[in-house]
Amino acid sequence: MKITQVKVRLFEMPMPKTFHPTWQPLPTTSARIHIVEVHTDEGIVGVGSGGVPVRWEVAGLFLMGQDPFDMDRHVAQLRSMAFFIGRPWPVEVALWDIIGQATGQPVYRLLGGGADKLKAYASTGELRGLEARVESAQQIVAEGFKALKLRFHSADVREDIRTLEAVRKAVGDDIDIMVDANWGWRIAPDLQPNRWDLKTAIAAAKEMERYGVYWLEEPLDAYDYDGLAELRSHLTTLRLAGAELNRGPEEIRTYLDKGCLDVYQPDCTFIGGISTARKIAAQVEAAGKVFSPHTWTNGVGMVANMHVAAASSGVPYIEFPYDPPNWTPETRDFIFAEPLRIDSEGYVHLPQKPGLGLELDEEKLKRYEQADTKRLI
Ligand SMILES: [Mg+2]
Incomplete structure (x- = not known):
């Protein structure tokens, strides 16, 4: 199996109520999820998110053509990327999602x-x-x-x-x-x-x-x-x-x-x-x-x-x-x-489907997807 693409997508939903978290000075009025998708030549797509959304797609430069199972090597590359650009760890999560789907097992197992x-x-x-x-x-x-x-x-x-x-x-x-x-x-x-x-x-x-x-x-x-x-x-x-x-x-x-x-x-x-x-x-x-x-x-x-x-x-x-x-x-x-x-x-x-076990709603993905994935606020 080879990695063919690393792609970032942004989804945003206006929140029904404003949220005032203690850890930031400004209230939150919309929920935002940046997703990184790692695509493979076998049709399996791994998904990751969390952390801070900073140019995760740059990981594609060294992941392209690689076997997603070669995990230690990818972690070392991502660590190098983290040193220069920012933390790319949702990409690693997406690789685990691929491995789980390819082997038919939830990641925790x-x-x-x-x-x-x-x-x-x-x-x-x-x-x-x-x-x-x-x-x-x-x-x-x-x-x-x-x-x-x-x-x-x-x-x-x-x-x-x-x-x-x-x-x-x-x-x-x-x-x-x-x-x-x-x-x-x-x-x-x-x-x-x-x-x-x-x-x-x-x-x-x-x-x-x-x-x-x-x-x-x-x-x-x-x-x-x-x-x-x-x-x-x-x-x-x-x-x-x-x-x-x-x-x-x-x-x-x-x-x-x-x-x-x-x-x-x-x-x-x-x-x-x-x-x-x-x-x-x-x-x-x-x-x-x-x-x-x-x-x-x-x-x-x-x-x-x-x-x-x-x-x-x-x-x-x-x-x-x-x-x-x-x-x-x-x-x-x-x-x-x-x-x-x-x-x-x-x-x-724990979700029991293979990989992370996420079931994303295609209709909601369509409704809330944003064209500008670079936007943070
Ligand atoms: Mg805490």
Whole structure:
């Protein structure tokens, strides 16, 4: 089998409600999915997405005429491309989709995974007032989720603590609550002046221990290795989580060497593809730490990370981006024939078709395809 084309397509759907995520200063009014398609001479087309859409089609320069199964070689080439142009990892995801289709197996099974479902946590994305967040948490739990993640991003962290206290009271002690401070990386950092210093992070984390928070995510800059290690040394029950957008295994090794984190969240569409994420999951497990990948890009990126998680050991939860009414499965998966949902026990099931197992809706692809694929905003 030979690769014949690498093509990028853009799909965009106006959202019924505006979404105000904590990690960017501007609200989101439309859902956008850049897809990279890798075509082969046998008619199999692999699909990837997630990460950041930067000239993925450049990978065609060295993939053309190559065998998609020659994975280590392609990862090395893509790593070189990542160094000069930007992260091309959805292309690697598309190669795995081809391999899965060619062999008739879901990707997670090719990677050695046996679990066909993962326990999901509802990952909210907005800051809301106390009452609105309590109501949302109650709804999330009523739908079957066993865990949910709150965002801490108010100018005064005591406001977020009050919300945490109220949510804990409302959902009870059997539900795991995670907290994401979203200070690991910034979009437009000049517009986000409330970054926590180490003392604030320690004080906030100690409060979280009082409410039995499961993990605290990204309280400090992702490259503040010493700060993270010191913060972690102050904690007894609270786990520290991070590494969602890190670049490559070297940064993960530094976290492990310095004792920065308990929960490692590399996203395969940012860190080096499914191959690299799988290796990192093993590295994390061998160090006695926990792997639980970030998934929040779009539905395709989420599914790619689900395959890695299902093939990894000891993954407690998978991130399920969910903050209705402003961020819903219908928005996240708007080009899918059916959006992914949890079952009544709070599990999300791996697609069982070969490859990533995506079923894209041809009618929606036609309706939402954009002519200018270079547009980012
Ligand atoms: Mg996060």
